[in-house]
Amino acid sequence: xxxxxxxxxxxxxxxxxxxxxxxxxxxxxxxxxxxxxxxxxxxxxxxxxxxxxxxxxxxxxxxxxxxxxxxxxxxxxxxxxxxxxxxxxxxxxxxxxxxxxxxxxxxxxxxxxxxxxxxxxxxxxxxxxxxxxxxxxxxxxxxxxxxxxxxx
Amino acid sequence: xxxxxxxxxxxxxxxxxxxxxxxxxxxxxxxxxxxxxxxxxxxxxxxxxxxxxxxxxxxxxxxxxxxxxxxxxxxxxxxxxxxxxxxxxxxxxxxxxxxxxxxxxxxxxxxxxxxxxxxxxxxxxxxxxxxxxxxxxxxxxxxxxxxxxxxxxxxxxxxxxxxxxxxxxxxxxxxxxxxxxxxxxxxxxxxxxxxxxxxxxxxxxxxxxxxxxxxxxxxxxxxxxxxxxxxxxxxxxxxxxxxxxxxxxxxxxxxxxxxxxxxxxxxxxxxxxxxxxxxxxxxxxxxxxxxxxxxxxxxxxxxxxxxxxxxxxxxxxxxxxxxxxxxxxxxxxxxxxxxxxxxxxxxxxxxxxxxxxxxxxxxxxxxxxxxxxxxxxxxxxxxxxxxxxxxxxxxxxxxxxxxxxxxxxxxxxxxxxxxxxxxxxxxxxxxxxxxxxxxxxxxxxxxxxxxxxxxxxxxxxxxxxxxxxxxxxxxxxxxxxxxxxxxxxxxxxxxxxxxxxxxxxxxxxxxxxxxxxxxxxxxxxxxxxxxxxxxxxxxxxxxxxxxxxxxxxxxxxxxxxx
Numbered sequence: 001x002x003x004x005x006x007x008x009x010x011x012x013x014x015x016x017x018x019x020x021x022x023x024x025x026x027x028x029x030x031x032x033x034x035x036x037x038x039x040x041x042x043x044x045x046x047x048x049x050x051x052x053x054x055x056x057x058x059x060x061x062x063x064x065x066x067x068x069x070x071x072x073x074x075x076x077x078x079x080x081x082x083x084x085x086x087x088x089x090x091x092x093x094x095x096x097x098x099x100x101x102x103x104x105x106x107x108x109x110x111x112x113x114x115x116x117x118x119x120x121x122x123x124x125x126x127x128x129x130x131x132x133x134x135x136x137x138x139x140x141x142x143x144x145x146x147x148x149x150x151x152x
Numbered sequence: 153x154x155x156x157x158x159x160x161x162x163x164x165x166x167x168x169x170x171x172x173x174x175x176x177x178x179x180x181x182x183x184x185x186x187x188x189x190x191x192x193x194x195x196x197x198x199x200x201x202x203x204x205x206x207x208x209x210x211x212x213x214x215x216x217x218x219x220x221x222x223x224x225x226x227x228x229x230x231x232x233x234x235x236x237x238x239x240x241x242x243x244x245x246x247x248x249x250x251x252x253x254x255x256x257x258x259x260x261x262x263x264x265x266x267x268x269x270x271x272x273x274x275x276x277x278x279x280x281x282x283x284x285x286x287x288x289x290x291x292x293x294x295x296x297x298x299x300x301x302x303x304x305x306x307x308x309x310x311x312x313x314x315x316x317x318x319x320x321x322x323x324x325x326x327x328x329x330x331x332x333x334x335x336x337x338x339x340x341x342x343x344x345x346x347x348x349x350x351x352x353x354x355x356x357x358x359x360x361x362x363x364x365x366x367x368x369x370x371x372x373x374x375x376x377x378x379x380x381x382x383x384x385x386x387x388x389x390x391x392x393x394x395x396x397x398x399x400x401x402x403x404x405x406x407x408x409x410x411x412x413x414x415x416x417x418x419x420x421x422x423x424x425x426x427x428x429x430x431x432x433x434x435x436x437x438x439x440x441x442x443x444x445x446x447x448x449x450x451x452x453x454x455x456x457x458x459x460x461x462x463x464x465x466x467x468x469x470x471x472x473x474x475x476x477x478x479x480x481x482x483x484x485x486x487x488x489x490x491x492x493x494x495x496x497x498x499x500x501x502x503x504x505x506x507x508x509x510x511x512x513x514x515x516x517x518x519x520x521x522x523x524x525x526x527x528x529x530x531x532x533x534x535x536x537x538x539x540x541x542x543x544x545x546x547x548x549x550x551x552x553x554x555x556x557x558x559x560x561x562x563x564x565x566x567x568x569x570x571x572x573x574x575x576x577x578x579x580x581x582x583x584x585x586x587x588x589x590x591x592x593x594x595x596x597x598x599x600x601x602x603x604x605x606x607x608x609x610x611x612x613x614x615x616x617x618x619x620x621x622x623x624x625x626x627x628x629x630x631x632x633x634x635x636x637x638x639x640x641x642x643x644x645x646x647x648x649x650x651x652x653x654x655x656x657x658x659x660x661x662x663x664x665x666x667x668x669x670x671x672x673x674x675x676x677x678x679x680x681x682x683x684x685x686x687x688x689x690x691x692x693x694x695x696x697x698x699x700x701x702x703x704x705x706x707x708x709x710x711x712x713x714x
Contacts, residue, residue: 012493018500025507056489083492105496105542108503 618650
């Protein structure tokens with residue numbers, strides 16, 4: 001079974017470092033980025049399933065980064081991490097395509113839980129895509145019979 | 153300072169309201185009085201002059217007729233005929249039938265001897281050569297005397313005429329009845345004090361004066377004003393007792409006698425006096441009215457101003473409070489957000505430490521000891537405090553957030569019932585009676601239901617805490633009462649019989665982070681959040697409390713439905 005590949009995006013480097021350590025202790029591989037731009041670059045190079053994205057960052061902020069990710073990498077699941085417990089910012093994130101949102105301070109278990117959910121969603125989606133693609137190439141026995149009759 | 157400002161305003165308004173109507177009021181009355189008095193004086197004087205002229209003509213024609221009578225006799229009879237007593241008697245009787253004014257009749261020869269006489273006195277044979285009247289009549293041919301005493305020693309006046317017959321002058325003389333002449337002159341009546349009399353050139357009374365003054369006495373009051381004027385003259389003079397008289401005088405044609413008519417000024421201008429009284433009364437009543445109305449209106453205006461000012465102060469106080477709360481909310485939200493970031497890091501670090509500790513212990517590198525147990529306990533405590541901090545920041549953010557309330561019409565009665573159902577368990581466990589007093593008509597409010605629910609739960613929980621503090625396990629009561637206060641708003645009262653709130657705490661009750669609960673039991677944000685929610689919905693929230701007896705929260709919410 002495929003393992004979850006996470007990316008953490010936050011301007012707090014200590015947060016990134018510690019969280020990465022915690023995740024690796026749980027056996028989850030995680031990449032980190034300190035800005036939206038860096039995150040987009042990494043996404044271009046590597047296959048990432050779930051991005052944990054801080055809403056408030058200097059430069060390109062969380063919502064802008066989210067929109068850019070969704071535009072360029074629609075398959076990536078994004079979970080917003082906000083220090084601002086406003087329903088507004090959460091709603092805005094969800095409207096812009098975020099899968100879920102977390103409120104700071106959040107525990108590592110909750111973070112992993114949400115990330116797993118996002119990963120499963122992504123996997124279901126991939127499954128569907130695979131199914132749809134294979135249907136293009138595979139024909140059902142009835143179709144074959146139909147075609148045979150027409151040939152006659 | 154405030155009251156002195158109102159006093160100044162009051163003074164200004166009062167002065168204006170009294171002075172402004174008073175100026176035209178007094179001017180109208182004053183000019184009215186002035187012109188009325190002037191025209192009355194003119195018309196009264198003119199009227200009196202006319203009367204005097206008429207009267208003078210009448211007196212003159214009387215005297216002229218008497219003279220004509222005598223002239224007729226002189227021409228009808230000769231001196232000899234008239235010298236006979238019988239003829240004289242017959243003539244006198246004839247005269248008497250024509251005019252009773254004749255008192256006697258006498259005939260004189262050139263030398264002044266009284267040749268014949270008919271009358272009540274014995275005057276026949278007396279010699280008059282040296283008397284004034286005889287000399288005058290001989291000189292001028294006609295003479296009317298002033299009143300004099302003569303031989304008979306009784307005041308009288310005579311009319312005498314001469315006639316020349318056969319180169320011989322003779323004289324006919326008649327005495328005029330003084331009483332009759334008196335009556336003739338006196339009979340004029342003007343008002344209550346008007347009177348007429350005749351004075352000679354020396355100012356001696358030729359007829360009696362009704363108000364006193366005998367024949368032949370000088371009229372001392374008039375003497376200073378005696379002049380030989382041509383026309384009818386009017387003037388005002390004082391008498392001995394200082395009363396003002398209006399005099400009108402005119403000389404008779406012979407310039408010998410002067411007709412004087414006088415009337416007390418007060419009497420002549422009686423109408424003016426009445427008008428004056430009326431003006432004074434009107435001024436007094438009008439003045440009292442103006443002053444009364446001015447005071448009444450000024451009081452009302454000033455009171456209304458005070459009321460408006462008080463309302464304005466109250467409103468601006470509310471505004472200040474609301475804006476201060478909004479500022480505080482924004483500030484604390486920003487603050488909470490900034491705290492959340494380090495909290496996140498602390499939490500992660502703590503989790504990492506716990507994990508690492510667990511690993512070390514598993515490997516057996518760390519022996520179980522009392523200190524280790526304490527360290528673990530300490531970490532647990534850190535975790536707990538982080539959670540507490542997180543709770544606080546969540547609450548602050550909730551307080552500070554400016555959410556658009558999704559307002560809709562809510563049926564208030566059933567809504568309150570639902571909220572009561574949520575807290576009824578907690579209330580009954582603590583022996584508190586919860587009552588809902590419902591308005592007769594169904595009420596609708598325009599609110600965000602979830603936010604309103606939060607407000608009610610907060611109020612009920614506070615009330616329950618207050619009741620428990622005072623009553624313990626039984627005897628508490630909480631009531632919620634709703635009523636339509638007017639068409640636009642609905643008022644809801646949440647009343648408890650709990651411990652109450654002291655006045656100094658009551659002032660700060662809606663301020664954020666103000667709490668009387670023990671540390672860790674309350675953030676002090678509940679009521680300030682409620683206050684913000686209600687304000688946001690366009691309502692208002694008030695509190696009143698009686699320490700030791702209970703507290704009442706009153707909400708005014710915008711009415712829904714139409």
